[in-house]
Amino acid sequence: MSFPQVEAFRGGKNLIRVVGHRGARGVLPENSMIGFDFTLSIGVPLLEFDVVLTADDVPVITHNHRLHAPTFRDASGQFLTGKEPKVSSLSFNQIQQFEIGRLDGHSDYGRRFPDQAQLDGVRVPKLQDLLDLINRPEYGEANLMLELKSDPDLAHDAAYLDRFVTCVVQQVRAAGLSDRVLLHSFDWTLLEVCQRQAPDMPSSYLTQLPENADDLGEDSSKAVCPDFRGQSEKIPQMVKQAGGALWCPYFADVISEDVALAKELGLCVAVWTVNEPADISRMIDLGVDAIVSDYPGRVQRHLSDLGMRWV
Template sequence: MLRIGHRGAKGYVAENTLDSFGEAFLLGADGIELDVHLSEDGEVVVIHDKTVDRTIANASGVVRHFTSEELWRLGDVPTLNKVLHWVPKNKFINIEIKDKKATHPTVLLIENFTLNSDLLYRNIVVSSFDWEILRLVKALEPKIKIGVLIEDDLEAAFQFAKEMKAFSINPNYKSLTKEFVQKAHASQFKIHTWTVNHPEDITFVKNLGVDAIISDYPDRL
């Protein structure tokens, strides 16, 4: 079972920063989950919200109205390119695309990063709640693994995963059942569940036999 730090070690360090990712690995994480948008200068940047208001002090506005350099200077927002080269090669990376316009640049970054090293595709999964983004990822580069993010409609996610030959289904842990995990495994899908923070919930999903747990507190896994 993979232990994945949600936006790094979000429970301890400012989310989606290199410090947060580093802390997650120090706490024993096998990988990290992060979110991407597109900056004003066309760079894929690692930030969750479409605005900077919540995560960057003394700044407000839409992410797309800031350059990547401004985002780095104002709030330690790294580019995806920087993160891909910074994360140890044996660690897992789940890239959640939040902005459809970031899809093509994200695919290009992954392709360039994995050039001449197909093994590295094993350690990268692209996920999204917007399944049209996942459809586009597969059309652009079929070798990239996708994870179907879903809140509660597990059957719809299962059918889409079959259609897209997805790597994983990534459901909210509250919607999971033992039967669904077994059904997914029978069709060769991994189950990467989120965001599991409390000890009793961690025990619950472990007993279901999930393949990865995404948590703000990777040391609890």
């Protein structure tokens, strides 16, 4: 079965797709409406972002399961300190009391993105806000790589997983966008739920080998991702057997044989998260279908200099 939203991420001759990671995290606040709008406006119609469920079952766009201290500021303008509250313990209205438009430059996380603009008045968006944005006529080519963030505390709670997927899928369907959305996760069990509920929305399988270090200041994928020790060369086959249409590996894990095998199996290959020029060049040389980046403009520049396209 051919899915139009998979083909939107598939490359080709002189074509590698560019995917804005959390919008364009390197230059604008991550998972923000201004970041998404910017990325679409520069001719990058593919977005990757994270969805978590609030206490009142509102799908919101944020990466960590707890309010992220280096990016969340309270009503007094101070970055959070102490124990970070879980998104799932707060209502959407409570989460709206916090701003996410600045980075704490004194934190390890903040030092990773020295070029990110610092803005006020930016708040956690609902999934519905982004669906409304890409339903605008000028963004009719936009497609979404929607990551469902599986809570390790609830990963074995079948009722929770079912409710989470239902809340997301219902909103996508109501917006008329089921043919422009990939359902994307490290949690392969959660993706099984997605396939049962939404067989028309293809599954994108995120992977990371256990030997690679987690990114500073971010929730680890390893609590919910399968343990691939001793079977890394079989991952494309495992994705295909699980019903995946797209494989999204960590870029440092990938070698040319992996990409070749995945493509033989008919999988689309999108690598995350590629920011440094040398790494971008290596992914281009490997012939991946898509490059997910915090700096989509950097990838555009590399492709442009090589006479290649991204749309």
